[in-house]
Amino acid sequence: MLGHILTLGPDQIAINTEELEPDCGRRFDSGDGCAKxxxxxxxxxxxxWDDIYDEYDLLLFENDKQYEIGLEEFYEKYKKRFIFx
Numbered sequence: 001m002l003g004h005i006l007t008l009g010p011d012q013i014a015i016n017t018e019e020l021e022p023d024c025g026r027r028f029d030s031g032d033g034c035a036k037x038x039x040x041x042x043x044x045x046x047x048x049w050d051d052i053y054d055e056y057d058l059l060l061f062e063n064d065k066q067y068e069i070g071l072e073e074f075y076e077k078y079k080k081r082f083i084f085x
Contacts, residue, residue, distance in 0.1 A: 008032065012039040026050065048081055
């Protein structure tokens with residue numbers, strides 16, 4: 001929960017509508033607005049997700065089981081980027 005408070009605060013995300021800023025460019029789009037360029041969230045995104053996010057974002061499947069399999073394959077492919085407990 002603390003991570004969301006840090007990343008979605010007004011210093012981190014520019015809350016707006018699509019009319020104001022329809023494309024975040026290389027900044028992370030939280031769905032609520034674009035991450036500010038020097039924000040914690042955007043810095044993390046650029047370091048760890050920028051080159052794989054499109055692949056992750058395409059994990060849309062017909063059912064939950066296919067999604068689980070696709071997600072597991074994604075995490076296995078990039079396992080060095082994640083911490084597993």
